Amino acid sequence: MSFKIAVLISGEGTNLQALLDSVHGRDGIEVVAVAASRADARGLERARSAGVETGVFAVADHPDRAARDRALAAWLDERGPDLLVLAGFMELLTPAFIRRFPGRIVNIHPALLPSFAGLRAIAQALEYGVRIAGVTVHFVDEGMDSGPIILQEAFELPYHRDIEAMSEREIEEVEELFHEVEHRLLPRAVRLIAAGRVSVDPDNPRLVRVEPDG
Numbered sequence: 285m286s287f288k289i290a291v292l293i294s295g296e297g298t299n300l301q302a303l304l305d306s307v308h309g310r311d312g313i314e315v316v317a318v319a320a321s322r323a324d325a326r327g328l329e330r331a332r333s334a335g336v337e338t339g340v341f342a343v344a345d346h347p348d349r350a351a352r353d354r355a356l357a358a359w360l361d362e363r364g365p366d367l368l369v370l371a372g373f374m375e376l377l378t379p380a381f382i383r384r385f386p387g388r389i390v391n392i393h394p395a396l397l398p399s400f401a402g403l404r405a406i407a408q409a410l411e412y413g414v415r416i417a418g419v420t421v422h423f424v425d426e427g428m429d430s431g432p433i434i435l436q437e438a439f440e441l442p443y444h445r446d447i448e449a450m451s452e453r454e455i456e457e458v459e460e461l462f463h464e465v466e467h468r469l470l471p472r473a474v475r476l477i478a479a480g481r482v483s484v485d486p487d488n489p490r491l492v493r494v495e496p497d498g
């Protein structure tokens with residue numbers, strides 16, 4: 285029995301690559317589809333190189349966002365995923381979409397939620413001047429980055445200058461710190477879910493039980 289995942293992306297797709305490299309084709313887990321919100325998402329090529337089916341679902345190609353989400357949901361449904369992974373999918377999905385996959389959508393966010401939800405999370409952390417940053421994998425609900433938390437990992441941020449004064453290279457170096465953690469945490473979360481080790485507490489749906497993976 286295979287555990288099928290579909291990955292939704294908008295850009296570079298390094299988190300998708302981490303899943304393709306360390307999860308896809310192992311322990312019965314298979315990436316069966318990759319959908320992008322933009323045709324120029326670099327991650328689409330990563331999916332094609334791995335022989336994974338791709339689709340592009342840009343809002344601009346549909347009458348509105350609700351129609352795009354319906355088309356996307358129908359396409360995904362045909363591929364029968366057990367889990368949808370938002371890996372750098374930079375758009376909010378409509379409540380109707382989310383209700384079609386109850387408890388089966390996860391997202392990775394480059395911050396220790398509930399701090400710095402929304403766009404530009406890394407920039408928000410740098411602007412705020414936090415010394416501890418981190419990454420969160422959480423279930424997706426109808427809010428923005430607000431669903432129950434599955435895994436988090438924190439790390440210390442090196443001192444940095446005002447973000448306005450940082451060079452592109454310096455910003456990229458900080459982003460690398462986040463990516464390194466993301467590329468470990470997201471595959472781990474997917475493996476745990478596929479192994480049936482993640483469950484929502486029936487008495488309090490904010491709380492997620494995770495059986496250790498040793």
Ligand code: GRF
Pocket residue numbers: 293294295296297298299300327371372373392393394462466
């Ligand atoms: C990641 O930092 C992810 O946490 C955020 O968007 C970024 C996507 O990066 N939601 P990539 O496309 O996986 O390289």
